[in-house]
Structure formats: C-alpha cells, structure tokens
Amino acid sequence: MLPRSSLENIVSDKVVDVAVGVLIREDGRMLLGSRPEGKPYAGYWEFPGGKLEKNETVHQALARELEEELGIALADSTPWFVKEHVYPHAHVRLHFRRSHDFVGTPVPKEGQECGFYAANERTPGLMLPVDQAIVNRVELPEVFEESSDLLTLSRNALQATIVRDRSYRWVGARAETMDDVLKAVAMDYDFVIVPPEAFDGLLVNGEPRIPTYVDGAPAADLAFWQAKGAHGVKPVM
Template sequence: MVDVAVGVLIREDGRVLLSSRPEGKPYAGYWEFPGGKLEADETVHDALARELREELGLELLDSTPWFVTEHRYEHAHVRLHFRRSHHFKGTPECREGQQCGWFASNERTPGLLLPVDQAIVNRASLPEVFDDRTDTLTLSRTALQATVVRDRKARWVGARVETLDDVLKAVAMAFDFVIVEPENFDALLVDGEPRIPTYVNRAPAADLEKWQKKGAHGVKPEA
C-alpha cells in the first residue's frame, strides 16, 4: 500500500487545480489532482505542501482533511488522502513538463482524468453549508436498507448514517456524501480521517471552520 497526499485547491471562483501526469510516469498524459507519495515521518499536509512547492511552485498555507479512499492501479495499490484548501499562494508553474489549469466541475480537461478522480471533481463543488432548499442535493433516507438506483438528474446523492458500517456502505454504493450527528462524528473516522465527504448535522454555519479542521466537508444547520 502506497500512501499519497492529494490536494484539492479551490480558487475563489470555485475552480479546482488539475494537472497532467508527465512523461515517464504511469498513466502519462492523464489528468489528476496534484500531490505525491508521503515520505518517512511526514504528515499528509506536509507531504502535500512539499509536492505543491516542488512540482508547481505553490505555497500551501493551510489544508483540511477531506476523505481517504483506496484504489488499485496496475502498477500500485494506493491509499489517497485528499485534503482541501482555499489558502495558498502563487501561480502554478509546470516544473516537470506537465500541463496544469483551473477547472470547474462541468468543464473538461484537455486529456482524460484518472479513473479515481472523475467523480471527485464533481464532489469538489459540494456546498460547504448544506441547504435543504437546494435542488442539487438528493438525500436518500432509505439508502442503507435497500439497493438504490442513483437519480442521474441529481448532481450529488448522499445518506444519513449512524455507524461506521453505514459509512462504509455509503462508500461502497458510491454516494457523494453522508450526514452525521455531532456526537457520532469522531467514531465514524478511520485513523482520524473521513472515508467520504461528511456533513455535521445541526451544526451552525458559524462553526464551519471548527468542523472542517476535524475533517468534515461542511455543516447542515437546523432548518
């Protein structure tokens, strides 16, 4: 298992930074979120900051855990630690012969995205404050008790969860997010990180930053 730090850098206009894989690496020419392997004794944030500095000339000021997923490629089995950030300095410089650019979720990259990144580009624009009035979030209340056919008209689909087993079922069903009660949040982490973008129920918008530092994607205030 190879541990990899992956950065979801979000510009003020909501676009995220993507780059192509340089020649000589597996999947050369495919596009992905920037990042790289953790070195000995590095935290995920430190590894991501180093990779962004070395490969793209960016200074990462802060980042928060988003979720962890695993993927088996032909050349490696990787554990991807995604972190989000709005706080960085600099203009991306392609220092390894790659291409890079800022993209909205509905914009196509010049080349194919890596398989694991395709759905994650869409997740990157999940709102940080869950609003029940929005028509872009579909919450399935019975998703964990039955086979669910994803409503392709909805941009995101999620479920309410109470246990880690519920979380893992939501991951297996390729849901985009889950909603948890505040008192259950810590128990639903795996080694201190979420397995899927997570909203904290009944948390006010004023507490968004506090929960994001713990690993939440966002909050769902009381209606």
C-alpha cells in the same frame, strides 16, 4: 486513480499512501494537472500530489510536493476524505485534502500541463475516471441546503438501497455507524450526514472515508468542523 483492477495484477501488496491536494481559488476553480511523461498513465489529468515520505504528515507531504512540482506554497489544508484504489501497478491510499490557503502561480517543473478549472470545464486531456467524479464533489455546498441537485436518503433507505439514483447530481445518506459509512462508500455516494456526537468515531486515523456533513451544526461553526475533517455542516432547517 483508475477503476479497481484484479488483485492478480498487483505488483506488490504494499499500500502506498499518497497526499492529494484539492486547491480551490476564490472563484471556485480547482487546480488540475497532467501526469508527466515516464509515469503511469502519462497525459491523463488529475489533482496534484504525491507519495508520503517517512514520518511525514499528509499536509507536510502535500506542501512539499506542491512546492517541488509546481512552486506553490501551501499554508493550510483540511482533511476531506480517504479513498483506496488497486491499480495494475500499485495499491494506493489517497488522502484528499482541501485548501483555499495557498500562494503562488503554478509553474510545472516536470514538463506537465496544469491550470485552474471549474467542475463543468473540460481539461485539455482526459481525466482519470475517479478524479472526474471527485471534481463534481468539489462543488458540494459547504453549508447544506436542500435543492433539486441533491438526493439524501434516510439511514433506513440506505440500508435497503442497492443502486444509487444517478438522476441527481449528488446522492448521499444519513449515517450513524461505520457500517453505514462504508456502505455509502461502496455504493459510490457523494456524502453522508452524521450526528455531531458520532463524527469522531466515524473517522479513520482522523480522516473521513467520504465527504461528511455534521447534522444540526450551525453555519457559524463551519470552520471548526472543517478543521476536524468535515466537508460542511447541515444547520437545523
């Protein structure tokens, strides 16, 4: 999960689908681990996961990888967002899924290191740059509340804005169309807020392209919308 590289450096134009797990303990810490020796970017830290095998769902692939690599039993997970990256060695489509429903203490089986970390804690080694940005997103509130950490642009402002305001911890915008969503993704926003009636139409194969809040949905419906792929809900204030 490194910055986009020139297409001229790509070994193959085949897109590799990868399941990525964001496992969050009750204390809010998330599971991170180092890449084993012998793999690209060995020693860098990232979220756990691995390639999808033929006919696997993303959840099935993630459950298999977590069991094989760390001895963790994953009971349930929900889609969070999908992000594509072009590496010098591969073009990958990263399917991020969140879970609070897992059992076991991680035991690395490939000589790597791992542990649970808060967003403001440093891992023993450098994190892959994109993973560092995603660590910050993990702490986005699930029930949206206005705060000094958040900047939410209107849809009109999103259409006119070129550079996100990085003085805020999280920056997002209201969105109604896939064009709005893709612009927010391109501008490296952290989230979008969408009308409930537009939500399903803004998914790609059942997965969001960016952490998504459902506008006007009550906190009591949080689990319902998260099962559909939402990050959270934004109740009527």
